[in-house]
Amino acid sequence: xxxxxxxxxxxxxxxxxxxxxxxxxxxxxxxxxxxxxxxxxxxxxxxxxxxxxxxxxxxxxxxxxxxxxxxxxxxxxxxxxxxxxxxxxxxxxxxxxxxxxxxxxxxxxxxxxxxxxxxxxxxxxxxxxxxxxxxxxxxxxxxxxxxxxxxxxxxxxxxxxxxxxxxxxxxxxxxxxxxxxxxxxxxxxxxxxxxxxxxxxxxxxxxxxxxxxxxxxxxxxxxxxxxxxxxxxxxxxxxxxxxxxxxxxxxxxxxxxxxxxxxxxxxxxx
Amino acid sequence: xxxxxxxxxxxxxxxxxxxxxxxxxxxxxxxxxxxxxxxxxxxxxxxxxxxxxxxxxxxxxxxxxxxxxxxxxxxxxxxxxxxxxxxxxxxxxxxxxxxxxxxxxxxxxxxxxxxxxxxxxxxxxxxxxxxxxxxxxxxxxxxxxxxxxxxxxxxxxxxxxxxxxxxxxxxxxxxxxxxxxxxxxxxxxxxxxxxxxxxxxxxxxxxxxxxxxxxxxxxxxxxxxxxxxxxxxxxxxxxxxxxxxxxxxxxxxxxxxxxxxxxxxxxxxxxxxxxxxxxxxxxxxxxxxxx
Amino acid sequence: xxxxxxxxxxxxxxxxxxxxxxxxxxxxxxxxxxxxxxxxxxxxxxxxxxxxxxxxxxxxxxxxxxxxxxxxxxxxxxxxxxxxxxxxxxxxxxxxxxxxxxxxxxxxxxxxxxxxxxxxxxxxxxxxxxxxxxxxxxxxxxxxxxxxxxxxxxxxxxxxxxxxxxxxxxxxxxxxxxxxxxxxxxxxxxxxxxxxxxxxxxxxxxxxxxxxxxxxxxxxxxxxxxxxxxxxxxxxxxxxxxxxxxxxxxxxxxxxxxxx
Numbered sequence: 001x002x003x004x005x006x007x008x009x010x011x012x013x014x015x016x017x018x019x020x021x022x023x024x025x026x027x028x029x030x031x032x033x034x035x036x037x038x039x040x041x042x043x044x045x046x047x048x049x050x051x052x053x054x055x056x057x058x059x060x061x062x063x064x065x066x067x068x069x070x071x072x073x074x075x076x077x078x079x080x081x082x083x084x085x086x087x088x089x090x091x092x093x094x095x096x097x098x099x100x101x102x103x104x105x106x107x108x109x110x111x112x113x114x115x116x117x118x119x120x121x122x123x124x125x126x127x128x129x130x131x132x133x134x135x136x137x138x139x140x141x142x143x144x145x146x147x148x149x150x151x152x153x154x155x156x157x158x159x160x161x162x163x164x165x166x167x168x169x170x171x172x173x174x175x176x177x178x179x180x181x182x183x184x185x186x187x188x189x190x191x192x193x194x195x196x197x198x199x200x201x202x203x204x205x206x207x208x209x210x211x212x213x214x215x216x217x218x219x220x221x222x223x224x225x226x227x228x229x230x231x232x233x234x235x236x237x238x239x240x241x242x243x244x245x246x247x248x249x250x251x252x253x254x255x256x257x258x259x260x261x262x263x264x265x266x267x268x269x270x
Numbered sequence: 271x272x273x274x275x276x277x278x279x280x281x282x283x284x285x286x287x288x289x290x291x292x293x294x295x296x297x298x299x300x301x302x303x304x305x306x307x308x309x310x311x312x313x314x315x316x317x318x319x320x321x322x323x324x325x326x327x328x329x330x331x332x333x334x335x336x337x338x339x340x341x342x343x344x345x346x347x348x349x350x351x352x353x354x355x356x357x358x359x360x361x362x363x364x365x366x367x368x369x370x371x372x373x374x375x376x377x378x379x380x381x382x383x384x385x386x387x388x389x390x391x392x393x394x395x396x397x398x399x400x401x402x403x404x405x406x407x408x409x410x411x412x413x414x415x416x417x418x419x420x421x422x423x424x425x426x427x428x429x430x431x432x433x434x435x436x437x438x439x440x441x442x443x444x445x446x447x448x449x450x451x452x453x454x455x456x457x458x459x460x461x462x463x464x465x466x467x468x469x470x471x472x473x474x475x476x477x478x479x480x481x482x483x484x485x486x487x488x489x490x491x492x493x494x495x496x497x498x499x500x501x502x503x504x505x506x507x508x509x510x511x512x513x514x515x516x517x518x519x520x521x522x523x524x525x526x527x528x529x530x531x532x533x534x535x536x537x538x539x540x541x542x543x544x545x546x547x548x549x550x551x552x553x554x555x556x557x558x559x560x561x
Numbered sequence: 562x563x564x565x566x567x568x569x570x571x572x573x574x575x576x577x578x579x580x581x582x583x584x585x586x587x588x589x590x591x592x593x594x595x596x597x598x599x600x601x602x603x604x605x606x607x608x609x610x611x612x613x614x615x616x617x618x619x620x621x622x623x624x625x626x627x628x629x630x631x632x633x634x635x636x637x638x639x640x641x642x643x644x645x646x647x648x649x650x651x652x653x654x655x656x657x658x659x660x661x662x663x664x665x666x667x668x669x670x671x672x673x674x675x676x677x678x679x680x681x682x683x684x685x686x687x688x689x690x691x692x693x694x695x696x697x698x699x700x701x702x703x704x705x706x707x708x709x710x711x712x713x714x715x716x717x718x719x720x721x722x723x724x725x726x727x728x729x730x731x732x733x734x735x736x737x738x739x740x741x742x743x744x745x746x747x748x749x750x751x752x753x754x755x756x757x758x759x760x761x762x763x764x765x766x767x768x769x770x771x772x773x774x775x776x777x778x779x780x781x782x783x784x785x786x787x788x789x790x791x792x793x794x795x796x797x798x799x800x801x802x803x804x805x806x807x808x809x810x811x812x813x814x815x816x817x818x819x820x821x
Contacts, residue, residue, distance in 0.1 A: 321641075321642075439658055439659075440657060442650075442654055442655075442656060442657070442659075443654060443655055443656070443657065446650045446654030446655065449636075449640070449642045450650060450654075453630075453631060453705070454650075454654060457651070457654065459654065459655045500641050504641040504642060504688075505643065505646070506642075506646060
């Protein structure tokens with residue numbers, strides 16, 4: 001299996017992306033900001049396809065869009081939970097825009113290259129070049145470092161915002177920094193499992209970790225480990241069974257971990 | 271980039287001839303008929319859904335519609351089977367989970383994100399197994415109006431008519447139970463039964479709407495027109511009518527624009543619905559500001 | 562004419578006797594407050610009157626229809642439903658089918674406006690409930706409870722979220738409705754003082770049973786001490802307020818405030 005370069009690339013890049021997703025995802029669940037990842041996944045899709053339609057590197061569109069929206073969300077501040085209806089309608093329109101760019105892009109390509117959309121929506125981890133992998137490692141390490149750096153004040157601010165603020169933690173800045181890190185990780189995860197599934201890679205290992213450990217630092221480590229494990233196992237399964245798309249396999253394993261831990265917890269409580 | 275003349279091919283200033291063009295092709299007639307049925311149904315059911323704050327449930331059901339339809343395609347069954355079957359099962363599951371609560375503010379919950387991801391992953395698996403090309407995924411996710419069969423059109427029309435009849439019959443108790451649950455229960459309204467019944471109806475509405483807008487853009491017809499209507503009026507009767515009216519306008523105009531241009535209907539319908547929603551917000555803000 | 566009558570009534574719930582041997586007689590046109598500490602069984606009385614809870618012993622008789630205002634109904638700011646619609650739903654919300662224009666429909670619409678005027682809410686009945694204040698919402702909800710011409714009106718802690726001025730206003734409204742509409746009213750309250758001046762009688766739950774009668778006959782040192790089986794003192798302040806001192810804590814069975 002490891003003889004194939006595409007597999008090696010996938011594993012290496014996937015490890016970096018998985019670790020970052022698991023770590024950031026745990027903080028996300030802790031802060032009850034899952035909807036932010038949902039928003040960014042929609043924006044990632046549209047940004048990537050907009051870039052494709054304009055002939056720019058997809059990654060540029062991905063990261064530009066996600067980071068811009070993340071900063072915007074952070075700028076709006078810690079408002080009360082916005083209206084579900086408003087959120088949903090805006091999301092739908094963002095996706096609609098993405099569909100427009102998809103159509104523009106598809107009609108431009110004389111070869112009818114429609115697979116770009118599938119790659120953006122559902123990932124293309126088996127199609128990564130050595131260069132892609134290097135970038136993934138670099139971004140993965142950078143985001144891991146950044147996330148770890150702000151983890152302690154972030155956890156503090158998430159669990160007890162008023163006390164943290166009183167103790168001089170720059171709650172707002174840390175919050176915005178987190179959203180930016182989240183945006184970058186979301187952009188990377190889009191290349192691995194796709195815009196539509198990245199929410200699963202961020203939420204499932206984190207939720208599983210929360211089922212296993214109450215201590216936030218233990219949870220951080222567990223979430224990262226589970227995410228990486230899901231990537232490895234998922235990629236292996238996809239390699240062994242070619243009809244199984246890798247992104248699907250990864251999500252299945254991650255979700256499976258969540259269900260298993262939830263069931264274990266239910267049994268323990270009885 | 272393409273010029274606007276190239277974007278809108280065949281569109282002229284003569285509205286009559288434009289409209290006549292729309293009806294020239296059978297597939298377009300089907301699309302308009304199906305779109306009408308769906309818009310009416312989504313406008314009515316969606317009005318109650320927004321009132322009951324169950325938009326999250328609608329979104330989750332849409333995430334189940336996609337693998338349902340993809341699975342049906344894989345199994346060689348008519349797509350409608352997959353859509354309606356999956357959404358009905360999903361509705362019953364949701365009813366079991368949320369018991370009696372009207373509206374669940376669970377956008378934060380990791381569980382809903384996971385369910386969504388798994389649903390989409392399964393759908394992608396089915397499409398991949400079907401050796402489906404981009405078109406299939408794109409159609410299921412973002413809608414298509416090109417390949418709507420006669421059978422589909424008839425099914426949607428019947429389903430829409432039945433839904434409207436059900437809503438006409440149970441609308442008053444449903445309204446009562448939605449806005450004033452305790453008093454309704456004390457007055458003898460079967461609140462729990464209505465909740466389950468409504469979730470099933472919502473599943474059916476989601477399944478129907480997904481066939482026009484695709485699973486990801488369901489919100490455009492199921493949420494935006496009702497939310498717009500509720501912004502504009504608090505009265506139930508006119509509100510319902512307005513919701514249906516906006517849905518119809520958005521669908522017809524969106525389909526017409528998509529016919530004459532090279533861009534997909536999903537984009538037009540979503541954008542028009544969003545524009546209406548924003549417009550209502552702005553209008554009410556202005557109305558409120560005026561002394 | 563008696564609107565609500567209990568004879569030697571006992572209620573058991575979840576293996577626990579909430580109250581026993583309760584007898585009372587509330588006449589039409591009488592304004593009664595239901596008092597007692599948390600968990601003593603105040604809301605239970607309402608549930609018994611509504612027929613939602615069966616008696617383990619004794620009889621309950623209700624004459625005529627019942628209008629019911631459940632506890633803690635607050636419509637948040639995003640509620641778009643109008644007061645007039647809520648009242649209308651109280652009248653025919655449980656009927657199936659679409660209301661068609663007809664003479665009966667006109668009659669119903671007239672009744673809705675009549676009862677809204679009765680509670681003095683005509684000015685704001687067509688605004689969304691979410692934009693109204695607590696006192697305004699409460700008036701419309703009382704109108705909803707009255708729209709079917711009940712003989713007995715049950716109000717479960719309606720004054721909870723209101724300020725003192727509004728409490729007095731609502732109490733005054735209730736008293737007027739009692740007299741003019743010949744309705745018996747049972748109002749569950751935590752503090753009797755804001756409404757003391759409007760009451761005809763008091764039903765006090767304590768020590769597993771209840772005593773009813775005129776306020777001064779029930780809320781005094783002897784009666785309450787006898788009821789609680791513990792030394793209770795009832796003091797009257799200079800401005801006429803009653804203060805009950807020495808109430809033992811009600812047995813804490815459930816952590817849920819609504820379980821009386």
